[in-house]
Amino acid sequence: MPTLADFIEHYHYAITIFLMMTGLYIVVARGNMVKKLVGLSIFQTSVYLLYVEPAKIIGGTAPIIDPAFTVYSNPLPHVLMLTAIVVGVATIALGLALVVRINEAYGTIEEDEIFDMDRDT
Amino acid sequence: MNAVWPHLPAWQVVIPLLGAALVAFLRHSGAAFAVALAVSWLMPLIAGAMLWQVLATGPISYHLGSWPPPWGIEYRVDVLSGFVLVLVSAVGAVVMPFARRSVAFEVEDGQQAWFYCMYLLCLTGLLGIVITGDAFNAFVFLEVSSLSTYVLVALGRDRRALLAAFQYLILGTIGATFYIIGVGLLYLLTGSLNMVDIAARLGPEWADHSRAIVAALAFITVGVSLKLALFPLHAWLPNAYAYAPSWVTVFLSATATKVAIYLLVRYYFSIFGVAIEFRDLPETEIILVLSVAAMFVASLIAVFQTDLKRMLAYSSVAQIGYITLGIGLANQAGLTGGLVHIVNHALMKAALFLAVGAIFFRVRSVRLPDLAGIGRRMPVTMTAFTIGCLGLVGTPGTSGFISKWYLALGAFDKGWWVLVFLIVGSSLIALVYVGRVLEVVWLREPSAAIADASDPPLSMLLPLVVLAAATIYFGFDTGWTAGIADIAARDLLGGLR
Numbered sequence: 001m002p003t004l005a006d007f008i009e010h011y012h013y014a015i016t017i018f019l020m021m022t023g024l025y026i027v028v029a030r031g032n033m034v035k036k037l038v039g040l041s042i043f044q045t046s047v048y049l050l051y052v053e054p055a056k057i058i059g060g061t062a063p064i065i066d067p068a069f070t071v072y073s074n075p076l077p078h079v080l081m082l083t084a085i086v087v088g089v090a091t092i093a094l095g096l097a098l099v100v101r102i103n104e105a106y107g108t109i110e111e112d113e114i115f116d117m118d119r120d121t
Numbered sequence: 122m123n124a125v126w127p128h129l130p131a132w133q134v135v136i137p138l139l140g141a142a143l144v145a146f147l148r149h150s151g152a153a154f155a156v157a158l159a160v161s162w163l164m165p166l167i168a169g170a171m172l173w174q175v176l177a178t179g180p181i182s183y184h185l186g187s188w189p190p191p192w193g194i195e196y197r198v199d200v201l202s203g204f205v206l207v208l209v210s211a212v213g214a215v216v217m218p219f220a221r222r223s224v225a226f227e228v229e230d231g232q233q234a235w236f237y238c239m240y241l242l243c244l245t246g247l248l249g250i251v252i253t254g255d256a257f258n259a260f261v262f263l264e265v266s267s268l269s270t271y272v273l274v275a276l277g278r279d280r281r282a283l284l285a286a287f288q289y290l291i292l293g294t295i296g297a298t299f300y301i302i303g304v305g306l307l308y309l310l311t312g313s314l315n316m317v318d319i320a321a322r323l324g325p326e327w328a329d330h331s332r333a334i335v336a337a338l339a340f341i342t343v344g345v346s347l348k349l350a351l352f353p354l355h356a357w358l359p360n361a362y363a364y365a366p367s368w369v370t371v372f373l374s375a376t377a378t379k380v381a382i383y384l385l386v387r388y389y390f391s392i393f394g395v396a397i398e399f400r401d402l403p404e405t406e407i408i409l410v411l412s413v414a415a416m417f418v419a420s421l422i423a424v425f426q427t428d429l430k431r432m433l434a435y436s437s438v439a440q441i442g443y444i445t446l447g448i449g450l451a452n453q454a455g456l457t458g459g460l461v462h463i464v465n466h467a468l469m470k471a472a473l474f475l476a477v478g479a480i481f482f483r484v485r486s487v488r489l490p491d492l493a494g495i496g497r498r499m500p501v502t503m504t505a506f507t508i509g510c511l512g513l514v515g516t517p518g519t520s521g522f523i524s525k526w527y528l529a530l531g532a533f534d535k536g537w538w539v540l541v542f543l544i545v546g547s548s549l550i551a552l553v554y555v556g557r558v559l560e561v562v563w564l565r566e567p568s569a570a571i572a573d574a575s576d577p578p579l580s581m582l583l584p585l586v587v588l589a590a591a592t593i594y595f596g597f598d599t600g601w602t603a604g605i606a607d608i609a610a611r612d613l614l615g616g617l618r
Contacts, residue, residue, distance in 0.1 A: 020302075027291060036291060044298055050305050077308070080257055084301065087264045091294050094268055098275060098287045105280035118281060 012053045019046035031111040033102065037095045044088040051077040051084075129174075130183035130196040133167050133206065134249045136160055141241035150233035154221050157237040161217040164210035164248070172203035176608075182254070190254065191315035197254030201460070201609040205251045205383045208464050212375040212471055213244055219584045220368045222577070223478050227366040228276050236276055240372070242269040247380045256304045256314045259384065260297065263348065267293045270377060274365040285360035292357045296347030303340030306333050307392075320392045338393050342404065345388070349381035351408075351445055352415030355438045362434035367478030370430060374437050375471040379463050382444055386460075389448060390613035409449035413540070415442030416547035424554040429477050429487040432554060433470070436513060439547065440466045446544075447528055453610055455531020460606035462524035465595060469512035469521060472588035476506035479581055483574040489558065494567030498574040501582060503562055505589035510555040512592045515548045520595035523603055 007014065019042055026039025060073035099109055106114050125132070140160040144153045175181060175198055183196040198206070220240075228236050246266025253259050271293070275286035308314055310333055311322040323334070343354070350358040358378075362370045389404070416439050423435035444466065447459015479502045480495065481487050496503040512521035525544055532540035576582055595602050 024295070027295065033287065040291060040294055043295070047298055047301055047305065050302060051308075054309055076314075083257075083261060087261065087297075090268055091264070091290070094271060095287065095290050095294075098271070098283055098290065101275070102280075102283045102287060105283055114284060118284075 012049070016046050016049045016053070019043075019049065033099045033109040033111065034096070037092055037099070040095070041088065041092055044084070044091070048081045048084060051081050128183070129167050129171050130181060130198055130252055131185065133164065133171070133210075133252055134196075134245055136163060136167075137241045137245040137248065141238050141245065144234060144238040144241060148234045150225070150230065150237075153234040153237040154224075157220070157241055158217050160241060161210075161213045161244070164244070165207060165214045168203065168206040168210045168248075171198050172200075172207050172605075175200055175203045176605075191313050191318035194258050195254040195315055195317075196252050197317065198252060199609075200605060200612055201383070201386065202251045204460070204605050204609055205380065205463070206248060208467055209244075209247050209251065209376045209380060212467055213372065215587055216368070216371050216375070216471055216475060216584050218580045219371070219475055219478065222581055223368045223482060224366065226482055227278060227368075232276060236273070236366075239269040239272045239276075242266075243273065243372075243377075247376055250380050251383055254316050256307065256316055256319065257301070258314075260301045260304060263297055263300065263384075266377065266380070267297060267348070270369075270373060273369045273373075274361050276369070277364045277366050279364050281360070282364035285357075285364045289357040289361045292347055292354075296344045296354075299340050299344030299347065301344075303337045303342075303344060306337035306340065310334060310337070316387065316392055323392070334393075338388075338404065341388050342385070345381055345385045349378045349385060349445075350438055350441055352411050352419060352438055352442060355415070355419070355441075358438060359431055359434040362437065363428060363431040367430075367474065367481050370434075371471050371474040371478060374433075374474055375467040378437070378441055379467055382441070382448075382463060385445075386448060386613065390451075390456075394613075405449045405451050408445050409540075412442040412446035412449055413543055413547075415439055416446070416543070417550065420547055420550040420554065424550065424557070426554075427489045429480070429489060429492070429558065430474070432489075432558070433473055433477065436551070436554065437466075437470060439551070440470065440513065442547075443524060443528060443544075447531065450528070450531040450535065451614075452531050452534050453607075453614060454527050454534055456610040456613060457603060457606045458524050458527030458529075458531055460609055461527060461599075461603045462521075464602050464606070465512065465520035465524050465592070468588050468595065469509045469519070469592045472505055472585060472592060473509040473513070475581075475585045475588065476502050476509065479577040479585060482577050482581065484571050489561055491568075491570060493561055493565035493571075494563075495571055495574060496563040497567055498571055499576050501576045502585060505585045506562075507559060508589040508592055510559060512596075514551045514555055518593065518596050520592050520602065522596060523599050527603065 023039045023043025023046060027036050027043065030036050030039060055074040055077035057071055057073050060071045061069045063072040063075055103109050106117060108114060137160050140156050144156050147153055171181060180197060180199040184190065185194045185196060224233055224236055243266050246262045246269065249262030250259050253262060271286045271290045274289055275283050307319055311319050313319050313322055347354045362374060419435045419438035423432045426432035426435060444459045444462045447455045447462065450456065477487050480492065483499065484491060512519040515521040515525040525548065529541045529544055
C-alpha cells in the first residue's frame, strides 16, 4: 500500500502528474484555440519535468572526470529535453500561426462558433 | 564507392533534409519541383539497395558519428524497416510527377516552393522514424514529419483546411507527447534509449512485476494509435484528408499512417514482446476489438458520405483496422496479413486518391452528385479508380484479396471463426460504399457540368496507371509483398518469449 511517506518522498512525480492532467484538461475542455495551445504547452512542459527530475542529483555536478567530484547528474535527459523544448516551441509557433490564419478566415477563434459557421455554409 | 555504400542509412535521411534546405533557398516553384523529384526518385534506390543487403546478409547497424550503440544513435535496418522504407520511398517516387500540375492548380503560386520544402521535410521525418533504432530519435522524426504535415494540410484552398490542420496539430501533439512520456518511463526503467538495448535490458523477469512498464506500454500505445488513427482516435483524419490539397492526401494516406503502424509493431514485438508474455496481456484483445470496430463503424460512416475524398478517408480508417487486426492476432499468418496490407492498402489508396485528385483537376468538385457519368468522360482515370475500389473490397485478383486471405488464415489458426465472418462482413459494407460510387460514375448519364472533362495529362495519368497496375500485379505475384512480410513477421514473432 502506498503510504503518505511514499507520497511525500515522490512529491515531484505528483507535481508532474498534476501539470500533465491540468494541461490535458485545458486542451479538452476549452473552446478558445489560444487557450487550447496554452494547455498543450503546459502538457508538454510536464514531460520536461518527468525527464529532468530523476536525472538531477542534489550536489551532483556535470559529468567531468575530476578527482574533486564523485557525484554526477545524468546529462542525457537534460539534453533530450533541450530537443523536446525546441520541438515544443515549433509546435506552439505553428499552432499560433494557424490560429492567426483561422482568425483572418473566420473572424473568431472560438471553436463552437466556427463549427456553427461551417454548418451554415 | 566507399564514401557511399557503407553510409546508405545516413544518406536515406540526409538527402531529403538537405533537399528541403535547398528548396527553401531556391524559392522557385519549378526548381523546387525538380529538387523534390530528384530526391524522391533517388530514395527508392537507396532503400532498395539496403533491403537487398538486409535480405542477403542480415540487419544493417549504422553508427551515427561512429559512436557505438547504445551510447550513440544507431540507424538500424532489418527486414521490416527495409520493407517499410521501400514502400514509403517508392510511393513518394511514383506519385511525385503527379504533384507538378496538381499543386500548381490547387496551391497559390507564392506557396508552391514551400509546399515542396514541407514535403521533403515530411519525407525526412517518415524515413527517419523507420530507419532509426533510437526511441527518442524516433520522437524527433515523428515531430519533424507531423509539423510539416500540419503545414501541408493547411495549404488547402478551403478555409476549413486551416481548422482541420489545427485539430490535427492538437491531437497529433497530444499523441507525440504521450509517446515521449512512454519513452521517458522506459528510460527511467532501463537507462537506455536504444531499442535493441531496451529489449535486452527488459528481461522476462519484468513481466507483471512492474506497473511502470505497463504504464509505458499504455502511453506508447495511445500515443502511436493517435498518430495512426486507430478507431476511436481517428477524429483528425477525415477532415485532414478531405480538405488538404489532393496530392497531400495521396501522400499522407499512403505513408504517414503506415509509418506510425510500423512504430507500433516495432514497440509491440521487438521491444515489449521480449519482456511481457505478449499473448497474455489484454493489449492484443483491446487492439482486436478496436480494429473490428474500425472495420465496421468507419465503413458504415463511409456509406453515407457524399464527398468522395471524405468517403475514402473513412475507408482509410476502416482499412487501418485490417492492418491493426493483423497486429492484434499476433500469429504468423495474421501478422503477415497485417504487414502485407500496409503495402497493399498504401498502393490502392494512393491510386484512389490520385484518381480523386485528377477528377478535381478537371471538374473542380469531388462531390458525388456532380460526378454522374464521369466514367465516360475520363475512362482511364475511372478504370484505375475502379481497380482501386475492387482492391478495397478484397476482390480475388487484386492485392486486397491477398491481405484478407492472410488475415482470415490468421483468424483460422486461432480458431476464431467469428472473426473470419466479421472480415467478410466488413468487406460487404465496403462493397456498398464502393458500389454506390461506381454506379454513379459509370451507369448514370453524364451531366452538362462535366461535358468538357477528359482524362488528365500524361504526367498525372501515368502514376495512377502504375499504382492501379500494381494493385492487380500484387494480387497475383505475392513474392515481393507477402514473401518479405512473411520473413518480417517471422523475425518479429521470433523476438517474443
